Amino acid sequence: MVGPGVIADRALLSEVAEHEFGALGVPGTVVHVADARALGEAIGDGVCVVAVPGPQPEVRALMAEEHGPVVWLDLARDDGISPGVGATHLHGRGIAGLTWAIRHALHRLDHPSRRIPYGRESDQWGDLYLPDEAGPLPVIALVHGGYWRSVWAADLMEALAADLVGRGFAVWNLEYRRPDLHGWDATVADLASGLAALAGAEAPLDLDRVAVAGHSAGGQLALRAAADGARVALAVSLAGVADLAEGDRRWLSSGAVAAALGGPEAYTPGVYGAASPLARLPLKVRQLIVQGSGDDLDLVDFSRRYARAAAASGDVVTYLEMSGDHFAVIDPATPIWRTTAVAISDALR
Structure with missing residues (x-):
């Protein structure tokens, strides 16, 4: 209409x-x-x-x-x-x-979920999807991207949510306050609170088998949450922004990194070091780094260098690069996603 x-x-x-x-x-x-x-x-x-x-x-x-x-x-x-x-x-x-x-609109009709708030703000919630299987269920927490801008939201990950539920996973599609409206600290706090909220979800969840999977900017947030001590068994970066310092120097997405973190690295002491996955190694959490070879070449570079550095730091890391653009990694119809889903299953089961 x-x-x-x-x-x-x-x-x-x-x-x-x-x-x-x-x-x-x-x-x-x-x-x-x-x-x-x-x-x-x-x-x-x-x-x-x-x-x-x-x-x-x-x-x-x-x-x-x-x-x-x-x-x-x-x-x-x-x-x-x-x-x-x-x-x-x-x-x-x-x-x-x-x-x-x-x-x-169609997803909401075909795939009902339970929306659970984890705070009082309008963007502090997650949609919980459960398969028709007995628990306790392994869980995938999804973190959307959008270069940390509020025009992009959790609906970006709904196709993956439906696919993963069909594979027997419980799915927690997480929304959070973005820094363009609320500041970087609010975003970081929401990721921690949103993941911790799984413990009170009153659902048959196996909290020893939780993966956090983020796309693009969400990949950075997923890896950072693991570095901060979130209770996860696996951290998955789907075309993630793994090197924030270099991302800002290369003016990634028209300055998205500095806009999110409050300014260039020289003017925000300590922020980049805490936020950039590359700077937080070793994470001491098992990781899966997924990258489409047809994506932005800077993201390909970040993923490759990050995976090598993670392995060198002693982390257990799998690097998966296949044909596909930036959105192929969140499209259930693509070979790169199907391979990723199998790798997640193998890691959690």
């Missing part, structure tokens, strides 16, 4: 949506509505809906109301939106965000 005043080519929105409907094998339509009343009536029908609200105040006011599991998609960034109970707000991903919104 596309609300009035949305600044986007109508044909392009339809092309993106129809491509995703076909890829997911689901029926779908794109409907443009004229006003807030029409949009409110449409999303109140209880069907699976992605709504692109547009700028009108009366339309945007609908986001705070309870309309069920609607996915609100702002093409532009808009921080601080608190959607109604059961709804999701995705924003700041442009037209391509429609793809993610459709995927998220």
Whole structure:
């Protein structure tokens, strides 16, 4: 459902949506509505809906109301939106965000989870997925990436969550406060608190068989959590940012490292040394470093050098590099992910 005043080519929105409907094998339509009343009536029908609200105040006011599991998609960034109970707000991903919104809407219907807060802030929660198997269950905690920016969220890891549950794992898809809005210390604290919250999840979990797996910036956070003493048996970096000092010097993702950590290394004493996985070796935790060879060449370099340094430090580390781009490592359909999933299974069982 596309609300009035949305600044986007109508044909392009339809092309993106129809491509995703076909890829997911689901029926779908794109409907443009004229006003807030029409949009409110449409999303109140209880069907699976992605709504692109547009700028009108009366339309945007609908986001705070309870309309069920609607996915609100702002093409532009808009921080601080608190959607109604059961709804999701995705924003700041442009037209391509429609793809993610459709995927998220369908995932929520097909793969129910239990959302468990571990703090009072809106981003302090995890979605717990359980397979239809008797426990105690090995656990995979997933940490999303997005270069530590708040426009990217835990929905990035939902395809992996579904795949891993199908393999017999309990999955904890972790959301956390990102440093662009809350500061680096909040991000670090949330990773620790979010992983520790597994102990109180009231589910048949085997806390001696927990892996933390992070993608991109989440790979850095996963390795750093292991270095900080999180109770995990395996740390997995999926195209992770393993060398923050060099990442800043190379202006990775237009300065994402300095923006997250509060400035360049010279102006933030001690922060890079504590945050960079390469600087924290040995982690004294078993590690799996996964890297697509078709990714950003700087990330390939970081992963290769990190794996060599981890092994030299005495850590038990497996390095897996296969064909694939930055997102292949979180796509269940790719050979690199399927190989990764087997390696995780072997490590925890």
